[in-house]
Amino acid sequence: MKINWGTGIVIAFALFMTFILYFVFEVQSNSKYDNDLVVEEYYKHDTHFQEEMARIQNAHDLQHKPSIKFEEEGVKVTFPATFESDKIKGNILLYRPSNKKFDFDTQIALTNSSIVIPHKKLIKGRWDVNMEWQYEGKKYLTKEVIYVN
Structure with a gap:
């Protein structure tokens, strides 16, 4: 054929x-x-972009900024001594870019002007930490990238 x-x-x-x-x-x-999408409601999230930028600018303008660092016991968020711990409200979102199943958030409850997120809750790799917080009626947003090893 x-x-x-x-x-x-x-x-x-x-x-x-x-x-x-x-x-x-x-x-x-x-x-x-x-x-999966990085953010579930992408367009809804995008409409609040200017508001988010204002909160980031508020945090940037602070003379003494909170620090977010990875230590042996876990992720430690420390606020400067100039802030009164009981007036700080908000939450900390730990976002895993590679897999959203590991994302979680924690309410800010300070002990001696700091909070520790235990190492056992985290897996190795990159984490994006978004801390949305409020102090004396003013809103702030602090973003940091940490690497857990």
């Missing part, structure tokens, strides 16, 4: 389409290829 060039092109095209469809189904069905 002889195959002419027209039949060859149709067979090649059919094989290519089969390969592409197989690849699409494999990526969609395999959990190894997770394609």
Whole structure:
């Protein structure tokens, strides 16, 4: 049986389409290829961008800023002694860029002007720490990237 060039092109095209469809189904069905959004409600989040920038600027303008560092016992957030601990309210979001299943947030409850998030709650790798807090009615946002090893 002889195959002419027209039949060859149709067979090649059919094989290519089969390969592409197989690849699409494999990526969609395999959990190894997770394609989640970084933020669930992206556009809703984007509408508050100017407000977020104002809170970041408020934190940047502070003379004494809170520090976020990774230590042996975990992530330690320390506020300067000039702040009264009982007037600070807010939460700390630890965001894992590689897998949103590990994201969690913690309310700010200070002990001696600091809070420690235990090492056992964290896995190795990069973490983005977003601390949204309020002091004397003014809102602040502090962002930091830490690496847990």
